[in-house]
Amino acid sequence: MASLKELQNRIKSVKNTQKITKAMQMVAAAKLRKAQEAAERSRPYSDRIGAVIINLSASMAGSEGAPKLLVGNGADQVHMLVVTTADRGLCGGFNTNIVRKAREEITALEAAGKTVKIFCIGKKGYDQLNRLYDDQIVKMVSLKEHKTITGAIAAELGGTITSMFDAGEFDICKLIYSQFENVMTQTPTIKTMIPAYAGMGVESEDEGPHAADSVFAPDLQGAAYEYEPDEEGILKVLLPRNINTQIFSALLENSAGEMGSKMAAMDNATRSAGDMIDKLTLTFNRSRQAQITSELIEIISGAEAL
Amino acid sequence: MADKLQFSLVSPEAELFSGLVDQVDVPGTEGDFGVFAEHAPFMAAIRTGAITVYNDGTETRYMIQGGFADVMPSGLTILAEQCALMSDLNAEMISEEINKAETALAAAEGDASLDAAQHLDGLKQLSESL
Numbered sequence: 001m002a003s004l005k006e007l008q009n010r011i012k013s014v015k016n017t018q019k020i021t022k023a024m025q026m027v028a029a030a031k032l033r034k035a036q037e038a039a040e041r042s043r044p045y046s047d048r049i050g051a052v053i054i055n056l057s058a059s060m061a062g063s064e065g066a067p068k069l070l071v072g073n074g075a076d077q078v079h080m081l082v083v084t085t086a087d088r089g090l091c092g093g094f095n096t097n098i099v100r101k102a103r104e105e106i107t108a109l110e111a112a113g114k115t116v117k118i119f120c121i122g123k124k125g126y127d128q129l130n131r132l133y134d135d136q137i138v139k140m141v142s143l144k145e146h147k148t149i150t151g152a153i154a155a156e157l158g159g160t161i162t163s164m165f166d167a168g169e170f171d172i173c174k175l176i177y178s179q180f181e182n183v184m185t186q187t188p189t190i191k192t193m194i195p196a197y198a199g200m201g202v203e204s205e206d207e208g209p210h211a212a213d214s215v216f217a218p219d220l221q222g223a224a225y226e227y228e229p230d231e232e233g234i235l236k237v238l239l240p241r242n243i244n245t246q247i248f249s250a251l252l253e254n255s256a257g258e259m260g261s262k263m264a265a266m267d268n269a270t271r272s273a274g275d276m277i278d279k280l281t282l283t284f285n286r287s288r289q290a291q292i293t294s295e296l297i298e299i300i301s302g303a304e305a306l
Numbered sequence: 307m308a309d310k311l312q313f314s315l316v317s318p319e320a321e322l323f324s325g326l327v328d329q330v331d332v333p334g335t336e337g338d339f340g341v342f343a344e345h346a347p348f349m350a351a352i353r354t355g356a357i358t359v360y361n362d363g364t365e366t367r368y369m370i371q372g373g374f375a376d377v378m379p380s381g382l383t384i385l386a387e388q389c390a391l392m393s394d395l396n397a398e399m400i401s402e403e404i405n406k407a408e409t410a411l412a413a414a415e416g417d418a419s420l421d422a423a424q425h426l427d428g429l430k431q432l433s434e435s436l
Contacts, residue, residue: 042320044314044324045317045318048385056349228334229335
């Protein structure tokens with residue numbers, strides 16, 4: 001049995017750990033609220049832009065001059081996966097779940113004989129994927145130095161992806177992120193970004209509230225749409241922006257998910273620390289009692305012997 | 307006029323406005339246009355400028371920098387790249403934007419320089435109207 005002093009030290013150290021996890025939980029809760037609000041604020045925009053593109057692509061998809069971002073470049077050999085994860089750990093299975101989804105996708109694509117390239121956004125995903133697919137990672141971006149996610153960051157990332165596509169570095173681009181449902185549930189989701197036409201439906205494990213159905217189909221009431229400038233001109237501007245928007249909302253969903261997951265993980269940690277403290281205190285009291293008892297017995301038996 | 311137009315103004319960061327209004331004036335790339343209720347379905351790119359929303363005799367102005375106007379039978383949606391209430395802005399903020407736009411114009415080439423010039427022009431008009 002450990003000595004009283006040792007037990008006391010253990011209790012003290014667990015208490016300190018508990019203080020830290022509790023503080024982290026509270027910080028995560030505060031950040032979660034902010035992140036959730038940001039994610040919700042961005043939804044109308046991304047829903048609308050999705051609806052507009054569906055609308056436009058319906059009239060453009062069949063025609064020859066359709067932009068490549070919309071219909072693809074005809075090939076589907078090289079796939080690029082944009083894996084977005086958090087930059088920090090200590091958030092339960094959040095990063096691992098995203099990476100697992102990515103790994104499943106990579107395995108499936110490779111089994112089908114495709115080439116897979118990986119674009120990592122977020123350090124944790126990179127750390128995990130690097131071990132397995134070292135030579136397939138083409139780029140890695142960490143957003144650690146950015147305190148809040150702005151449209152400008154997403155626009156920069158989107159620009160990189162679009163120019164890589166223009167340079168012919170890949171044929172199909174998929175975005176992997178975690179859809180924030182609530183604090184307890186974040187669903188890893190794969191979305192096809194390029195070609196945009198194929199990406200209209202969300203491949204989600206279960207039908208979330210943001211699955212493809214919720215993107216309302218426009219009711220034109222029989223009237224024809226007019227464009228100013230023409231369809232092509234609009235699509236040329238709209239499609240890259242759609243990619244930026246998708247990345248932006250994925251990043252926001254991710255940051256909400258990360259915080260939610262961290263909150264849950266830290267709540268668990270605080271609770272197990274509490275359990276551990278209770279157990280240790282019990283052991284401590286018991287061994288103190290045992291010590292007192294044995295000291296008493298010694299004194300009493302000493303007195304009797306006299 | 308009896309009917310009102312369902313108008314929503316959204317930017318990536320937030321939904322700035324959503325509700326029923328009488329009329330909205332939008333600065334399109336090919337020229338300004340006004341939208342009333344039951345406008346024909348129509349989609350236009352937007353240049354830098356001011357959106358004016360008319361409702362019950364009041365006018366609200368928003369500064370917009372790029373985006374799209376989507377007119378559907380169900381209403382008008384503006385997808386703004388960047389957008390802010392005019393009353394929240396002051397001359398300093400706009401002149402800062404103008405400086406930024408000027409450097410962007412100096413750096414731009416080809417098609418991009420045309421866009422940059424249009425952007426700068428819109429900002430200058432805005433600062434005059436303020």
